[in-house]
Amino acid sequence: TARQSLKNSIWFYDLQLHEDEKLENYVESRMYQALENREFKMYLQPKIGLASGKTEGAEALVRWIPDDGRVIYPGQFIPLFESNGFCVNLDMYMVENVCRQIREWIDEGLEPIPLSVNQSKLLFYETDYIDNMKALLEKYKIPADLITLEILEGLALENIDELNEKISRLKALGFRVSMDDFGSGYSSFNTLASLKIDELKLDRAFLMRLTESDENSKRQKTIMKEIVELTKKLKITTVAEGVETKENEEFIRSLGCDFGQGYYYSRPISAEEFSEKYL
Ligand code: C2E
């Protein structure tokens, strides 16, 4: 409920205000135990195919739900996990959850919905990342093309040849690869030109900025239109993030976007709720 989430945010707000370090200590001292206790939950947010109007995919988003029922959002721990390295463990745990969920749907005789999962850049520096991914596919006996790996474009700023090599190996296993939050940071045409990605997710900042003054909004629209057109010419699928209104949807459909994702359709919901609603 709104009241609960307010309470939760105040709890963190307090800690952050007075005891930033204490929050970090709390998170760091509990993270391994939390992983062990299965306190990290997979939530799923539908990805709507704009042509069909149906849920044709979903993104897995982590929520940390300790025993006391608080819900802790990724913004409050992912950056820390990125800096202390724990993201590698958490991300592999999430990939395994995604595999397990797909296997469950198949076993129940349901048509599995393709899932996307966020991959920290740390994974790309792990020597056994690709082998571990392969092992998970074999363990759960699922086709990799039901899984899309979302990476951030910041990765492309580091070693683009090395990154491309890893992407090729993941694609050889059958995974789809997506560029997340495109347009939020140092996006460049070089990213589009050199990375062999299957999907591009337009950062929600694009749609947010449409409410700005007329002139700015016009420029934003032009840029979005051109990105979608260019992307389609490169045979890359497009997803607009942060669709919050009917107007947003109408606009992205007019651009020729393939998918929309956002609160207009659904917030991220628990995997159980998602299965009941969409499978
Ligand atoms: P992201 O991958 O770009 O995921 C989309 C975020 O936007 C999610 O926030 C989602 O709840 C939110 N969102 C979706 N639709 C709307 C909308 O219409 N309006 C607004 N205002 N927001 C919307 P969330 O779940 O808090 O996750 C934030 C970020 O944390 C993610 O951004 C992703 O970068 C990271 N993250 C989440 N789960 C994982 C994970 O398992 N591993 C890693 N490495 N990062 C994760």
Ligand code: MG
């Ligand atoms: Mg994402």
Ligand code: MG
């Ligand atoms: Mg995103």
Ligand code: MG
């Ligand atoms: Mg994001």
